[in-house]
Amino acid sequence: MTMSTKAGASPEGAHRYVAPQLLIDGEWIGADARETSPVINPATGRAVGHVPHASAADLDRALAAAEREFPRWRKTSPRERGRILKRAADLLHDRGEEVARLATLEMGKPLAESRIELHVACEELEWFAEEARRTWGRVPPGRFGETRFSVHKQPVGPAAGFSAWNFPIGNACRKLGTALAAGCPMIYKPGEEAPAAALAVARCLVEAGVPAGVIAVVFGVPDTISRHLLASPIIRKISFTGSVPVGKHLVKLAADTMKRTTMELGGHAPVLVFDDADQQAVLDQSVQRKYRNSGQVCVSPTRFYVQDASYDAFCDGFAERAKRIRVGDGLDAETGMGPMVHARRRDAIEALVQDALDHGARLLAGGERLGNEGFFYAPTVLADVPDSARIMSEEPFGPVAVLNRFSGVDDAVEKANRLPYGLAAYAFSQNVATIHRLADDIEAGMLGINSFNISMPEVPFGGVKESGMGSEVGVEGLDAYLVTKTLSIT
Structure with a gap:
């Protein structure tokens, strides 16, 4: 077995790194005077930066912002939401090489794989931008005299997204893009191992026009963050990508307030x-x-x-x-x-x-x-x-x-x-x-x-048995952020 670089060597450009921040109610917050954890380059075992942890007050602020902005974001037309997502996809594509290098520096995967991940992530943002326009219901023929029935699809409410570190660009686009397309704010917690790549996606969304408070990105001890967010009645939906044991734990927490769940868990x-x-x-x-x-x-x-x-x-x-x-x-x-x-x-x-x-x-x-x-x-x-x-x-x-x-x-x-x-x-x-x-x-x-x-992007991604429940992407992924309302008018 051969190594393509000598022990201790690091290719030119490996030192470039964007310091991770929190994003809360439109504010980018650095690591000053905060608890942090190191971000390790797995090719060297050395820290390239530190990721700030969100406090309980930070999480409460993010929750309040999501609750405040939900009525406005859900009323934003699907066409406008789609335009914002497409602009974000364009920005991410334009910054592709920089963002791909961040993912490789944090995650370790070959740069060619990070480029593919970024390309697929942009495609998913673009697909949800288009599918956002098709969140309509149906009007079945009546059978009770003058009574007319219709079925409506409406955003479920503020969501919490959690994902692992293995696809930091793709997971961020998938979680945030789906929620935004459906009309739901999201508080997103990526893996602390690869924060800068995920934050690059959030920055593109903000610059594309996502209003302050509609998305938040937080980091910290996973169990502490998840317990705080899932205990809040403000959160009505959670989406998780990760291991089976953690997924089961989150489902139990979500059951206390009957939150909707999408669980994309492990496999073999x-x-x-x-x-x-x-x-x-x-x-x-x-x-x-x-x-x-x-x-x-x-x-x-x-x-x-x-x-x-x-x-x-x-x-x-x-x-x-x-x-x-x-x-x-x-x-x-x-x-x-x-x-x-x-x-x-x-x-x-x-x-x-x-x-x-x-x-x-x-x-x-x-x-x-x-x-x-x-x-x-x-x-x-x-x-x-x-x-x-x-x-x-x-x-x-x-x-x-x-x-x-x-x-x-x-x-x-x-x-x-x-x-x-x-x-x-x-x-x-x-x-x-x-x-x-x-x-x-x-x-x-x-x-x-x-x-x-x-x-x-057009087909559902999800498992059966202990590999999870629900699906991401596809029309099924978008539908997971919508509630169904039957309307009867006489």
């Missing part, structure tokens, strides 16, 4: 590879998607089940490709995979890999830390991993692929559905009957057949 995506699939093409796609963002992706393919006749060659091909990936600082153009986001994630992966080996798994590639600084871990491939190993039941959220074999369709479906998660799943086969069977029986909110491309 199975990949079923049948003998009749184009094995080389599947290998090329699988390795690229597995190690994207160092595997720190909720829909990352993780549990690879390969049919018996193809299994041994697939294992060899996967390991060979994984070993060719160049690991290093994401700002280096030669880098194919960056570091883990922080030491905790690297340590967690290391423990899962060792546990799998202790249970009899075979190590085909990786399985070690890389470099003398930063949080690098080699792209890892494990084969013949028993179900008793923790990694077969716990989402690894890192650069580890686990490979096992299956015999037939029944066996494949049983293995894919074994866990309580159901976010994404993938399958590769040219047999029409097999494809139809998988489409019916795989338990997942998103299923890719002969493709890992399962997301675009």
Whole structure:
């Protein structure tokens, strides 16, 4: 395994950083005289800045502003809300290189991946800008004499958004863009690991014309922030992207005041590879998607089940490709995979890999830390991993692929559905009957057949079982911020 930069080296431009701030009622607030936490460059392990934490008074101010502005923002025409979102998308696109570099500096992913993330985020803002005009209801034909019925869609009210650090640009656009399109103010708490990239999105929205108080961006201890916001009757909707345990905790808090919830939680995506699939093409796609963002992706393919006749060659091909990936600082153009986001994630992966080996798994590639600084871990491939190993039941959220074999369709479906998660799943086969069977029986909110491309702004993104409830993006994502009112007039 090779590193694309020498230990201790940092590509030119890595020092550029925008100091994180809070955004509350239109005011940008710095870290002076506040509790802060360091923002660590995961490629070096050194702090590049500090993120200010919001106090209880800050949160109350943000809540009051959201409550004050909701009546005005909901009355702003969908056309005008859409214009603001499109202007914000244009601003973000124009600043693309700067914002992408912030994401890479904070998150570690290769710059090419950050650029793709930014492009997709702009597309989502643009799509919601257009879809905001179509939040209409319906008028069914009457059946009670002169009584006329109509169904209306109205903004649910101020919302709270929480998201993880792995896609700081995309998550910010998705959370804030959906709420704003629907006519709802939002208090948004991104991950403290990548604050500046998320704040860049908020700055574009403010400069595009979002009124003061309609959006707020806060940071702090996640449990403290969430408890304070969810205890307030002002918040009527929450949207969360993150782990299953935290999602369950937030649902319990939301239940006390019957807040609407959208929960996009973790997964443990199975990949079923049948003998009749184009094995080389599947290998090329699988390795690229597995190690994207160092595997720190909720829909990352993780549990690879390969049919018996193809299994041994697939294992060899996967390991060979994984070993060719160049690991290093994401700002280096030669880098194919960056570091883990922080030491905790690297340590967690290391423990899962060792546990799998202790249970009899075979190590085909990786399985070690890389470099003398930063949080690098080699792209890892494990084969013949028993179900008793923790990694077969716990989402690894890192650069580890686990490979096992299956015999037939029944066996494949049983293995894919074994866990309580159901976010994404993938399958590769040219047999029409097999494809139809998988489409019916795989338990997942998103299923890719002969493709890992399962997301675009027009289609819902969400899971089933313990992977969450509700959907983001698509018309379903917008509808989650709208309440339905039936009107009867005689």
